[in-house]
Amino acid sequence: MPHIQLGAVDYAILITYFAFVLGIGWVLRRLVRNSEDFFIAGRSMPAWIAGLAFISANLGAQEVIGMAASGAKYGIMTSHFYWVGAMPAMVFVGLFMMPFYYGSRARSVPEYLKLRFDEKTRGLNAMTFAVMTIFSSGISMYALAKLLELVLGWSFHASIILTGIIVLVYIFLGGLRSAIYNEVLQFFLIVLGFLPLVLLGLKDVGGWHGLTAKLATVATNAGFEPGAWTHSWKYMDSPSHNPMGMEWFGLVMGLGFALSFGYWCTDFLVVQRAMAAGSMTAARRTPLIAAVPKMLMPVLVILPGMLAIGLHASRGGFLPIGSDGQPNYNLAIPMMLAHYLPSGLLGLGLTALMASFMSGMAGNVTAFNSVWTYDIYQSYIRPGQSDAHYLRVGHAATVFGIFASVLAAYSATRFNNILDMLQLVFSFVNGPLFATFLLGMFWKRTTGHGAFYGLLTGTITAALHYGLTLPRGAVPGIKGGFLGAVLHVYPSEMALNFWTALFAWTGCFVATLVISLFTKRTKSDEELRGLVHSLTPRIEEGYLPWYKRPVALAVLVLVVSTVLNVIFW
Amino acid sequence: MNLDLRLPIGAMFSIFGVILTAYGMLSDSAIYERSLGINVNLWWGIVLFAFGIVMLAFGYRAYRRPG
Numbered sequence A: 001m002p003h004i005q006l007g008a009v010d011y012a013i014l015i016t017y018f019a020f021v022l023g024i025g026w027v028l029r030r031l032v033r034n035s036e037d038f039f040i041a042g043r044s045m046p047a048w049i050a051g052l053a054f055i056s057a058n059l060g061a062q063e064v065i066g067m068a069a070s071g072a073k074y075g076i077m078t079s080h081f082y083w084v085g086a087m088p089a090m091v092f093v094g095l096f097m098m099p100f101y102y103g104s105r106a107r108s109v110p111e112y113l114k115l116r117f118d119e120k121t122r123g124l125n126a127m128t129f130a131v132m133t134i135f136s137s138g139i140s141m142y143a144l145a146k147l148l149e150l151v152l153g154w155s156f157h158a159s160i161i162l163t164g165i166i167v168l169v170y171i172f173l174g175g176l177r178s179a180i181y182n183e184v185l186q187f188f189l190i191v192l193g194f195l196p197l198v199l200l201g202l203k204d205v206g207g208w209h210g211l212t213a214k215l216a217t218v219a220t221n222a223g224f225e226p227g228a229w230t231h232s233w234k235y236m237d238s239p240s241h242n243p244m245g246m247e248w249f250g251l252v253m254g255l256g257f258a259l260s261f262g263y264w265c266t267d268f269l270v271v272q273r274a275m276a277a278g279s280m281t282a283a284r285r286t287p288l289i290a291a292v293p294k295m296l297m298p299v300l301v302i303l304p305g306m307l308a309i310g311l312h313a314s315r316g317g318f319l320p321i322g323s324d325g326q327p328n329y330n331l332a333i334p335m336m337l338a339h340y341l342p343s344g345l346l347g348l349g350l351t352a353l354m355a356s357f358m359s360g361m362a363g364n365v366t367a368f369n370s371v372w373t374y375d376i377y378q379s380y381i382r383p384g385q386s387d388a389h390y391l392r393v394g395h396a397a398t399v400f401g402i403f404a405s406v407l408a409a410y411s412a413t414r415f416n417n418i419l420d421m422l423q424l425v426f427s428f429v430n431g432p433l434f435a436t437f438l439l440g441m442f443w444k445r446t447t448g449h450g451a452f453y454g455l456l457t458g459t460i461t462a463a464l465h466y467g468l469t470l471p472r473g474a475v476p477g478i479k480g481g482f483l484g485a486v487l488h489v490y491p492s493e494m495a496l497n498f499w500t501a502l503f504a505w506t507g508c509f510v511a512t513l514v515i516s517l518f519t520k521r522t523k524s525d526e527e528l529r530g531l532v533h534s535l536t537p538r539i540e541e542g543y544l545p546w547y548k549r550p551v552a553l554a555v556l557v558l559v560v561s562t563v564l565n566v567i568f569w
Numbered sequence B: 001m002n003l004d005l006r007l008p009i010g011a012m013f014s015i016f017g018v019i020l021t022a023y024g025m026l027s028d029s030a031i032y033e034r035s036l037g038i039n040v041n042l043w044w045g046i047v048l049f050a051f052g053i054v055m056l057a058f059g060y061r062a063y064r065r066p067g
Helices: A008-031 A035-043 A047-058 A061-103 A109-116 A119-152 A156-205 A207-221 A248-266 A268-275 A280-301 A303-315 A329-340 A345-381 A387-414 A416-430 A433-442 A448-468 A493-518 A550-567 B006-026 B029-033 B040-064
Strands: A469-471 A488-490
Touching (some): A008 A345, A035 A268, A035 A387, A047 A156, A061 A248, A061 A329, A061 A433, A109 A433, A119 A416, A156 A268, A156 A303, A156 A329, A156 A387, A268 A280, A345 B006, A433 A493, A488 A493
């Protein structure tokens, strides 16, 4: 595959972007006076800034490259990750969980677990989270460097070092505030950098109707009904009728409930942005404001994949063929950039791509900083030091976090399977978390032992379920069935993952409930004030105009996403 | 807070707008064959410039009226 040649104008845009992200860090360095400034941005962010950072931190490598690839592979059904998955979960975290996250004054999600339950539950969550964020950030770096090597012919080492240093400098200087400001800038860049691509692609295929016609060929070639790539619900009656291999119940329960609530409601990477908001109302509005652009994101990340596969099918050779004989779906966006954008806009598009990787990486690094410093260092290694000491530790953790991500990125070049395996283990650990928070926040009887052993039970349930089932056509191993016996065969990998999440949630929920009933409460009602629903005073928001109330935004988000589901039914 | 985020965002997109618009006016029209014959640098440059100016204007107004 020939490399894309960049001109002077493209480099001018890229360098201008670098200058701005570094400049923002430089200007904000003066606002970092204590550890709260560095780790939680002094709790001063307006809702719109926190909200856009909330979505931007999630808009990293996996999102942009992965969603376009899924758009090509599964068509408009990929939108379920947004309109069935993310929307209800984001509304739930804003309306029902933020009062306890923000109201508890916890500085991190593990710290909330410490306040609500006990030390061991916090420790378990903090350790697994710290390791996980480093690896996600490394995977993000690896993906970016591989892509730039393939598309531009840039050196893998140079890309890793360049992005690593830039992210390091701006977080080191300005802490979370700098990461959040840059995430907002990156958000606008991603939108305005990819939009021309989508508009040109749509014009080229003859609009939505032209695309539907081209995707009908893709669908019939793959042995499905012609509309399988352009209807999100119509073919969900049976797994054999749609390319995702899913039926509606597994999708709604597995993706819509277990997986999405687990991610959006408990992942500190995103929750940290809301914790940095300036007031309770701002914190509650953060995920709801984020939901509005998130709802429209399929246009930018899924549609390019659908356009690429449509053009690939009708004109041939649009996507390079991988070693397995299938088109390389991960290259959908870079190939679209190369195909449609002339020098100038090409630079803008590539800069947008780099911005998305950087925002995802910075999100991981800032979350790692806080958890490492507050929940591991301050709790277990050296408690009772001065604030200035912990600020220095935070700076050191930034350097360490980036350095460890670089190592993780290099380990991915040599042991690809190890990373797949780690991601699998993380999914077992994360799967059950939402059950713990749900019970912890809404049932004051939930005990520390219940939470801790419930989490372990959930993780084991997930591993057992995964180890005893297999997606169709796979051999036992990393894809499942590694425990020797295969009790059930799922129609697709995605179905297996959705059901694993649901099993993990159920295992944790039942175990936490039962163990809590048989163990003594260790926290009194007084200690749980502000942490549990029944012991927290209702938030009075009646003084706000209706359009500023979280409930109004939540209703708007749910109505519009329902309408979108109906339009693309 | 002594940095209104809208100022750097506005400044960056205004600069992008100027670069792209200027390049769009000066570049050879043959390079626009791939973008379906549309001078996308010129048009999108104008869009980015307008977006940048609007952001700058809002940021500047807030800056002039503190609190």
